[in-house]
Amino acid sequence: MEKELRLMKGNEAIAEAAIRAGADGYFGYPITPQSEILEYLMEANPQETTGMVVLQAESEVAAINMVYGGAACGKKVMTSSSSPGISLKQEGITYIAGAELPCLIVNVVRGGPGLGTIQPAQSDYFQATKGGGHGDYHLLVLAPSSVQEMADFVELAFDLAFKYRNPSMILSDGAIGQMMEKVWLKPQKKRSEELLPWATTGKPATRERNIITSLDLDPERQEKFNQKLIAKYREMEEKEVRFEEFMTEDAEYLFVAYGTSARICQKALQLARNEGIKAGLLRPITLYPFPKKRLAELADRVRGMLSVEMSAGQMVEDVMLSVNGKTRVSHYGRMGGMIPTPEEVLENMKLFIKG
């Protein structure tokens, strides 16, 4: 398969990009609004072409543990789900993080709590960026704001996961998962045949046995391991922060928004500029590691930052921590599957400016 331009849903783009990135396996369980990922893969049947395994598991719990087993073999494996399903996967995710394994988890977020709604939301930010399961750990979290990024971030997420031996997450939402856009797909990559030195692939006489575990009953060693994880997260914070800026050069007020909200803020920004309001936008692409340094720099130059999220206000806490009181910070958001309009966002920026 060569580079190709297609019109696709965000969910389909993830599935196709996974095949083309040379993924070894996908394990999933149906849930709205992301079932197209599993459906697309089942129809594409990559087992016959690239050899990629696609399996519908009996539950989200089983699916993430299949990912755990595959990742422990050093394979490029992934799962996807939506909010309630991601809650179920948290046990497996913390084991994967604790065993330092690479994998990709996609969350096409819907409104909550509980069964909530099937409409788009951004209310899983805390869960995605602060760990999600038990114990001290972080996922590397990428937030796409277009179908193109849904496709592009699959390979990026795998690359980062293997670079740091850490699970990556694509934190999308029902809007980007369901909407159709043009997307450039990369050429097909061959699946790797390499046996990774740490992976459980069967012990040859030439090496010690490999043991993949997150268990250490010795508290001193466990604390050293926790410190090793922290060092890894610090390195990610140094090297992997990604964000995009719009009209921040002369901005007096800043929108901070990711994913769908960032697209709405881009329009709100144009409307604001038409009215002579010097607004700008910072769109975090990595939600963890978060663009703390850049926000701290901008805090010296702007009069305030408005975090716009489809949630009760979650990322706003990271914005506040980043600016550390140097500028005013507030939140505007809709919940329960409601998507704000650019006009509504602009009105709330005006209210914020008034103070």
Place this chain on the structure above:
Amino acid sequence: MAEIKTNDIIKPENLAYKKSSVLTDNVMHYCPGCGHGTAHRVLAEVIEEEGLQGRTVGITPVGCSVLMYNYIDVDFQEAAHGRAPALATAVKRLMPDRFVFTYQGDGDLAAIGTAETIHTCNRGENILILFINNGIYGMTGGQMAPTTLAGMKSSTSPYGRDVSMMGSPIKMADIVALLPGTCYVTRQSVNTAGGVRKLKRAIKKAVEYQNDRRGTCFIEVVSNCPSGWKMTPVESNKWMEENMFPFYPLGDIKVPAE
């Protein structure tokens, strides 16, 4: 009669037992008289004799055998409680030529991991599930398990398991034998030399069936828990024979057509 010295006895022709080269030198943490050590040893011997060490991936459970990877010299993954068959499913699908087994206790396999057990067997994954059933949660200190016998006392059924309140003990081997995905289901024990030999033959058959991709092999080992049952090793074996075996009868439940 001339005096016999130790060095006169240590000769290859006098060798009655030799530790498998696939067992490590680590001292096992199991309680005296527990069946786990014997089951590990038999499995290690089969891995050695069948030349599987270089292509084996084992999945350990949460329970007494959580640290099994310290004792058998093959690649291991340590699963979350009950999830070993899900890990094994992925390992086998991604690397079909590896010998893949899970080793699980009754709480792991028959309580928290019931869904994974049933569905892995139902898909007929080409793996071996080794199920150690001693009717109790050993590691956490002797709580009631799904396989605890009716009337049997445990720390969470101190007056005996009341089946009207706590349900009846569950016969997992009989359940998975009903699924078309399983090819070989058998119930064995390690309390006698004969039992040990039979278990070894059963594991060798499971290796053969896995090589031939015939479906899931499920070997239950009815075992004891001297500490959890609060008995001496000898008492626990006697109690097992008198109480566990009538409810969990030993022998093949399902064998593949030749």
